[in-house]
Amino acid sequence: MLKKKPSAKMIKKAIDSYPGGICFSALDGRVVLVNEKMNRLVLELTGHTILNAKAAWEEFANFASNGKAEKLTQSWLPKDPDKESIHQQLFFRFSDSSVWRFELRFLDSNTVQIEAAEITELYRLSEELYENTIRLQDMQKRQKALLDSIVEVNLNKEILTAKMHIHDELGHCLLATTKAITEDSLAENADTLRKSWNSTIQDFSNISTVWTVPDSSLQPELMQVAELIGCKVVFLGEQPKSRKALQLLYAAVREALTNAVRHADATELTVKIEQDEKSYHIEISDNGSVSVSSITEGNGLSALRQRLEQEGASLKVLCGNSVSLIVNIPLDLDEAQKGGRK
Amino acid sequence: MIQVLVVEDSRITRDAIESQIAKSEKYVLYASIENAANAEIACLRGCVDLILMDVCTADEESGLKAAAKIKQYNPKIKIIIMTSMPEHSFIQKAKACGCNGFWYKEYGSTALTEVCDRVMNGEYVYPDDTPLIRIGYSNSTEFTGREFDIIRELAQGRKYEEIAADLDITPNTVKYHIKNILQKTGYQNTLQLVAEVVEKRLILPKY
Numbered sequence: 001m002l003k004k005k006p007s008a009k010m011i012k013k014a015i016d017s018y019p020g021g022i023c024f025s026a027l028d029g030r031v032v033l034v035n036e037k038m039n040r041l042v043l044e045l046t047g048h049t050i051l052n053a054k055a056a057w058e059e060f061a062n063f064a065s066n067g068k069a070e071k072l073t074q075s076w077l078p079k080d081p082d083k084e085s086i087h088q089q090l091f092f093r094f095s096d097s098s099v100w101r102f103e104l105r106f107l108d109s110n111t112v113q114i115e116a117a118e119i120t121e122l123y124r125l126s127e128e129l130y131e132n133t134i135r136l137q138d139m140q141k142r143q144k145a146l147l148d149s150i151v152e153v154n155l156n157k158e159i160l161t162a163k164m165h166i167h168d169e170l171g172h173c174l175l176a177t178t179k180a181i182t183e184d185s186l187a188e189n190a191d192t193l194r195k196s197w198n199s200t201i202q203d204f205s206n207i208s209t210v211w212t213v214p215d216s217s218l219q220p221e222l223m224q225v226a227e228l229i230g231c232k233v234v235f236l237g238e239q240p241k242s243r244k245a246l247q248l249l250y251a252a253v254r255e256a257l258t259n260a261v262r263h264a265d266a267t268e269l270t271v272k273i274e275q276d277e278k279s280y281h282i283e284i285s286d287n288g289s290v291s292v293s294s295i296t297e298g299n300g301l302s303a304l305r306q307r308l309e310q311e312g313a314s315l316k317v318l319c320g321n322s323v324s325l326i327v328n329i330p331l332d333l334d335e336a337q338k339g340g341r342k
Numbered sequence: 343m344i345q346v347l348v349v350e351d352s353r354i355t356r357d358a359i360e361s362q363i364a365k366s367e368k369y370v371l372y373a374s375i376e377n378a379a380n381a382e383i384a385c386l387r388g389c390v391d392l393i394l395m396d397v398c399t400a401d402e403e404s405g406l407k408a409a410a411k412i413k414q415y416n417p418k419i420k421i422i423i424m425t426s427m428p429e430h431s432f433i434q435k436a437k438a439c440g441c442n443g444f445w446y447k448e449y450g451s452t453a454l455t456e457v458c459d460r461v462m463n464g465e466y467v468y469p470d471d472t473p474l475i476r477i478g479y480s481n482s483t484e485f486t487g488r489e490f491d492i493i494r495e496l497a498q499g500r501k502y503e504e505i506a507a508d509l510d511i512t513p514n515t516v517k518y519h520i521k522n523i524l525q526k527t528g529y530q531n532t533l534q535l536v537a538e539v540v541e542k543r544l545i546l547p548k549y
Binding site: 136139140144146147153155158159162218221222224225226228229230245247250251254257261262275281298300 | 352354372373374375376377379382383384386387389398400401411414415426427430440497499500521536537540541546547548
């Protein structure tokens with residue numbers, strides 16, 4: 001069966017009925033075929049119809065707002081990630097508020113296609129999605145902050161409860177005493193009143209420390225427990241300033257102290273801290289009686305290594321007359337530091 | 343005398359417990375510390391008989407993790423976990439570590455001294471269940487274990503695909519569970535759900 005070859009007029013009519021804009025050109029920009037929609041869009045953008053596709057694309061790329069249309073550069077524009085690397089895309093909003101995506105693609109070694117597609121609805125939804133994502137990220141940040149401080153919030157709640165308890169007890173005692181005085185029944189209620197006042201005073205002495213800020217230093221408590229088990233901890237050099245670096249340092253000291261006492265019966269642990277412009281170098285050694293050529297890392301050392309490496313620090317275990325831990329903690333942990341208990 | 347190590351970072355609670363121990367004729371305070379990570383060290387010389395261990399301690403150190411380490415080397419030391427947080431997994435975790443008792447500071451009617459006495463007599467003393475917490479239209483007891491797993495993941499800011507990978511299920515199953523949870527609670531989205539769950543301390547991912 002013979003197939004009728006489409007005439008140039010038929011092809012032109014067909015592409016003119018295409019709802020988007022389309023233009024085929026040679027590599028040098030010479031226009032081969034362009035539809036009416038593309039010409040109308042280009043006319044609004046540049047003030048003339050498409051004469052040379054290459055020059056027109058350059059005009060699009062360097063487009064400055066002309067009052068009739070604006071170029072959109074926002075990052076949430078609905079780009080096709082698969083095509084993005086192969087095709088160039090530009091976005092414009094026209095005077096009727098419609099948004100159009102212009103896409104340049106090389107069809108073969110000598111043919112270039114510029115296609116314009118209306119994406120007004122897609123753009124509106126993408127914009128909405130972008131705004132929602134930003135809002136969600138913000139909410140997620142706030143939620144994380146709440147999670148980080150939840151224990152502190154709880155402590156404050158406990159302190160408040162204690163204050164309210166004292167307030168109630170005190171109020172109760174005062175009311176009862178005033179009543180007894182005004183009703184002239186002080187003598188017969190003396191015992192009950194004395195008990196109430198004693199109990200309130202006892203509560204006062206029990207929570208005397210409520211009003212003070214808890215000590216945030218990590219050292220005193222470690223020294224206290226080390227003394228309890230008969231092992232002295234000696235710190236040489238200046239300790240890190242940031243909370244996070246301190247937490248890592250003390251995690252290493254705790255592990256070393258546990259192993260030194262448990263396996264080597266040590267009575268003294270020395271923590272030598274040096275600092276250069278990049279990191280803290282910490283050497284933790286003990287006076288234990290066990291000499292080892294190598295050790296198999298147990299749960300404690302492995303967990304410590306994992307914790308240190310997660311934060312960008314490192315751990316080395318040296319064996320010899322005794323076991324020493326070499327810990328490197330980068331200084332820039334300070335940047336990420338975000339207090340523990342204050 | 344029974345030597346007691348108190349691990350508690352709330353000074354009010356610690357003072358109250360110390361004062362109860364001071365009044366007791368059976369118990370004597372061995373040490374009182376606020377960071378659970380130091381508890382294992384305090385037990386190294388084997389002088390501790392009973393530990394009263396808070397879960398959320400100073401510097402975000404977990405009392406449950408510390409208890410697990412202590413039990414590994416010193417199974418004879420009795421440990422009672424104390425908490426004011428209704429976190430649904432704490433009881434289960436305490437049991438898994440081999441802890442001997444569990445005491446809610448703010449819920450229930452059993453006194454701490456009673457729990458101590460029973461534990462020292464060889465009993466395992468645990469509350470029947472976690473405190474009932476209202477989450478939206480639903481009670482905390484109405485969530486399944488898997489639903490709790492998913493809420494815990496959401497509370498850590500994980501995406502659906504990450505949750506699916508963590509729990510070894512498909513993203514569609516994650517969506518299915520989330521849809522059910524939202525239906526039960528009446529919340530519009532997972533953020534509302536997570537905010538409520540964390541605010542009421544039903545889930546504390548760090549511990």
